[in-house]
Amino acid sequence: MAALSAVPDLDAMLAARTLWHAGRHAAPRADGEPTGHAALDALLPQGGWPRRALTELLLPADGVGELALLLPTLARLTTAGATVAVIAPPYLPYAPAWQAGGVALARLEIVEAAPRDALWAFEQCLR
Known part of the structure; x- marks a missing residue:
């Protein structure tokens, strides 16, 4: 069970803003990297691409x-x-x-x- 205790709690990660789940609204924080698309920046929780983070685009x-x-x-x-x-x-x-x-x-x-x-x-x- 020690290994399971080392796994971060998903809710804690969402609360700490180290993870963002699309579709969930987070408090806006305008420290993102501008995307060059104002409409997209307005939708992203940090006002752009998150800095110092991996962003994955999942497409059909x-x-x-x-x-x-x-x-x-x-x-x-x-x-x-x-x-x-x-x-x-x-x-x-x-x-x-x-x-x-x-x-x-x-x-x-x-x-x-x-x-x-x-x-x-x-x-x-x-x-």
């Missing part, structure tokens, strides 16, 4: 416009000099489209990794 299919959600943020971050790592993308990013979206390609790192190694690669990028 590939190629439904998900990149359009990310390009404004990626463009702003890379042109400001930040390095952006894309780990184990399902498809090789098409550089001309990313560049046309404003992404500074020199600040973009594509990390190809097998599914079993993707989390390790993600952790290494955070170090």
Whole structure:
């Protein structure tokens, strides 16, 4: 039973704002990374993408416009000099489209990794 006591309580994580469940309303906190889409920023609890967090987009299919959600943020971050790592993308990013979206390609790192190694690669990028 000791192992179960080490598992964080879901309600405690939601209360501490370390986890957000879509559809639940949280007290607004405007410390998010702007998405570049005012309507989306208004819906997200932090007024944008959460900082220092992993955000997963779950979609019914590939190629439904998900990149359009990310390009404004990626463009702003890379042109400001930040390095952006894309780990184990399902498809090789098409550089001309990313560049046309404003992404500074020199600040973009594509990390190809097998599914079993993707989390390790993600952790290494955070170090």
